[in-house]
Amino acid sequence: MADEDTxxxxxxxATHRGDALVPGGPVGEDDLVVVSHLSPPPPDGPGRSGVVYLGHLLVEPRRHxxxxxDLTNGEAQRVGLWCARAARALREAGGAEHVYAAVIGDNVPHLHVHLLPRYPGTPRAYWWHRxxxxxDAPRGGASEVAALVRRLRSALG
Ligand SMILES: [Zn+2]
Structure with a gap:
């Protein structure tokens, strides 16, 4: 199968092409990497709340x-740089006291580094992937996500 088909x-x-709505647009981007906020699920499905955990960011190479x-050295350097920059923005403008990072990749075969902020007051039982x-974690729908994205983007300068 050709790479284009994949x-x-x-x-x-599809998100990078602009086919999918990402509230607030990218948090940051350059020629190799896009940083975006996890999109809230639609509020009208069964069991759907329409809200997401605020500050859950995804750092992705533009290339599939x-x-x-599978990253080139140049992409890897840029992914690392954006992980650090986005984590600083979460701490300085997003209220995070700590930022976790993870690559899972079991479902979507396009690298996305998850950045998960931990907010002050989070009980120890909920640290890391919980x-x-x-x-009581901060959650929001499209408008809260868009507002946070604007704050993070201005913190990145
Ligand atoms: Zn892809």
């Missing part, structure tokens, strides 16, 4: 590359 069916590539091992399960 990329045509890829949800991450499956995992860390931060977004804390009942």
């Amino acid at each position: 990329a045509a069916a890829c949800v991450v590539c 590359a499956a995992g860390l091992a 931060v977004d399960e804390w009942p």
Whole structure:
């Protein structure tokens, strides 16, 4: 299968092409990397709340590359740089006291580094991959996400 076919069916590539709505637009971007906020699910489906954990960012190479091992050295340097810059923005403008990073890749074969902020007051039982399960965690729909994205983008300068 040609790379273009794979990329045509890829949800991450579709977001980069602008086919999918991302509230507030990119948090940051350059010629190799896009940083965006996780989109809230539609509020009208069964069991859908329409809200997401605020500050859950995704750092993605523009090129359809499956995992860390598939990046060029240039892409890898840029992904690392954007992870650091976005984490600083989450701390300085997003209220995070700590930022977790993870690559999972079990479902979507286009690298996306998850950045998950931990907010002050998060009980120890919810640290790391359960931060977004804390009942009192900050969550929001499209308008709250867009407002946070604007704050993060201005913190990035
Ligand atoms: Zn892709």
